[in-house]
Amino acid sequence: MKTIFSGIQPSGILTLGNYLGAMKHFVPLQDEFNCFYCIVDQHAITVPQDPAVLRENIRRLAALYLAVGLDPEKVTLFIQSEVPAHAKLGWIMLCTSYLGELERMTQFKDKSDGRGESIPGGLLAYPPLMAADILLYDTDFVPVGEDQKQHLELTRDLANRFNSRYSEVFKIPEIRLPETGARIMSLQDGTKKMSKSDSNVGGFISMLDDPDTITKKIKRAQTDSDSAVRYDKAEKPAVSNLMTIYSLCSGKSLDEIGAMYEGKGYGAFKGDLAEVVVETLRPIQERYNQLIQTSELDDILTKGAEKASETANKVLLRVEKAMGMARLG
Numbered sequence: 251m252k253t254i255f256s257g258i259q260p261s262g263i264l265t266l267g268n269y270l271g272a273m274k275h276f277v278p279l280q281d282e283f284n285c286f287y288c289i290v291d292q293h294a295i296t297v298p299q300d301p302a303v304l305r306e307n308i309r310r311l312a313a314l315y316l317a318v319g320l321d322p323e324k325v326t327l328f329i330q331s332e333v334p335a336h337a338k339l340g341w342i343m344l345c346t347s348y349l350g351e352l353e354r355m356t357q358f359k360d361k362s363d364g365r366g367e368s369i370p371g372g373l374l375a376y377p378p379l380m381a382a383d384i385l386l387y388d389t390d391f392v393p394v395g396e397d398q399k400q401h402l403e404l405t406r407d408l409a410n411r412f413n414s415r416y417s418e419v420f421k422i423p424e425i426r427l428p429e430t431g432a433r434i435m436s437l438q439d440g441t442k443k444m445s446k447s448d449s450n451v452g453g454f455i456s457m458l459d460d461p462d463t464i465t466k467k468i469k470r471a472q473t474d475s476d477s478a479v480r481y482d483k484a485e486k487p488a489v490s491n492l493m494t495i496y497s498l499c500s501g502k503s504l505d506e507i508g509a510m511y512e513g514k515g516y517g518a519f520k521g522d523l524a525e526v527v528v529e530t531l532r533p534i535q536e537r538y539n540q541l542i543q544t545s546e547l548d549d550i551l552t553k554g555a556e557k558a559s560e561t562a563n564k565v566l567l568r569v570e571k572a573m574g575m576a577r578l579g
């Protein structure tokens with residue numbers, strides 16, 4: 251059976267972009283693959299986090315993973331910091347990296363911009379830790395949104411570099427991007443990624459927003475100068491983004507949606523879109539509200555960390571042996 255690995259940062263409540271670009275796709279994969287899904291708290295601490303908020307966000311993310319339909323009997327759900335092999339291999343992958351390639355990562359450039367001398371070292375070490383996450387499980391495929399593409403390419407480069415320096419230790423993973431929705435854009439700026447760290451809360455829909463908030467955000471969403479509901483990414487990025495969201499939440503094709511709203515303008519389209527998004531999130535929110543109260547979550551995470559450690563420790567030992575670190579015997 252082929253292996254899937256993916257991770258999400260517990261750095262705030264997930265957005266509709268996280269859901270449509272990544273999480274939604276995790277669910278059908280559980281029936282076909284050996285899936286490891288991780289709460290990457292060590293990635294979250296590359297920028298300062300309030301301890302109480304981080305603890306809460308880890309728990310919330312675990313509940314959301316299950317609420318979207320992941321079955322803990324089928325997948326391994328765990329917290330990164332509870333499997334020490336991640337930090338250990340993260341260090342080794344950092345030692346396999348070159349400063350130049352790390353400084354070229356666009357996410358590093360964006361996040362370090364304007365920080366002068368005070369750029370946290372963790373931001374630079376972030377991609378090698380992500381490479382470690384993936385390589386520890388002999389992963390075949392990594393389902394992620396488009397913003398992670400460069401990190402995946404680096405992971406493959408580091409794995410190949412290590413294999414040619416020592417021996418064929420790592421399996422080379424492949425990225426799995428969704429056909430549509432790999433990059434959901436901000437509701438306030440059709441050229442900017444929807445992000446949970448956006449200071450303008452009108453730019454994103456949180457997976458836990460209530461129906462009123464969702465409706466208001468969609469009604470206020472940016473549109474383009476003419477009033478046609480037409481998919482044209484270059485000329486009409488804002489409306490094209492809303493149509494993509496509509497399509498992913500309803501299962502209707504972009505052509506069908508275009509035909510449905512021909513000559514109707516943005517008002518009717520936005521009203522229906524709000525309804526479609528509310529109905530997509532409603533069952534997830536209901537399950538989330540039940541799960542967040544239970545101790546079942548802790549049991550699942552404890553078992554998940556044990557199961558993940560079994561695989562990760564084996565691969566780590568293989569790596570350390572190849573490098574001359576583990577004592578033989």
Ligand code: TYM
Pocket residue numbers: 255256257258259260267268269270271272273290293379380383384392393394395396397398401431432433434435443444445
């Ligand atoms: P994170 O936590 O920022 O995002 C989690 C997942 O959501 C996707 N995503 C989006 N997809 C479409 N449109 C958007 N606007 C959007 N915003 C986010 C991301 O691509 C991602 O798939 N570095 C990773 C976490 C990570 C990881 C890993 C992922 C750590 N180790 C190993 C895969 C494998 C991150 O920060 O994702």
